Amino acid sequence: MNIASLLLQLLFAMLFMIIQFVALFWFLARGRTYWILPGETGSTWDDYRGNPEIVENAKRIVTLLKGVKEFKEMGGEAIRGLLLCGPPGTGKSYLAQVIANEAQVPFAYASAPSFQNMFFGVGNLKVMGIYKKARKLAKVYGACIIFIDEIDAIGMSRQGGGGGGMMGGLMGMGGSGILNELLLQMDPPNIDNNWFAKLLRSLGLRKKKAERPAVLTIGATNLPDVLDQALLRPWPF
Known part of the structure; x- marks a missing residue:
């Protein structure tokens, strides 16, 4: 007993x-992420004061986000990355909010340093979590925007020691593992996330091409020279 x-x-x-x-x-x-649904901010082009060339390019992004379905039907792919560079206080985050509101898509605001953690793998889970929610919202609204401020905190060049060294990598403080996860989430393979669609495809009953939800990642930095080359290639940015 x-x-x-x-x-x-x-x-x-x-x-x-x-x-x-x-x-x-x-x-x-x-992750400390702020989610803003369409219409909650009300920020428009009339509220933004900036370089006319930047506004013109941003309006093209809005057109692409509004016509995601049509572009896919024509064989195109939705834009997946946009990098905003400039000194602090130049309105990078505000411009991203205006783009989201004008396109009427959900907007997630996250600070890159918040992804870092002393425990290995936690930062990767934060990145996976925010993109998982973004994809769910993109299926409802057609697209979704994730804005990552100070992206250089996790996107520093791996050749220049951006991984944080051996001890930093073991403790999870290094940005190399988080950067790899970010790159994977920004440009994932075309897969069926729905279990029913997976079952039909495994049985050979689903011939339709697997779709990738339109999630646009907007990174902001005032130190573009320190970013890893994988972030600066045409895709994802």
């Missing part, structure tokens, strides 16, 4: 420790 009671106590203690660890990991993996 004593042995059974001791085993139950040990089992309870182990379950309690596991629950605590999972709860702590879940709490740390929650």
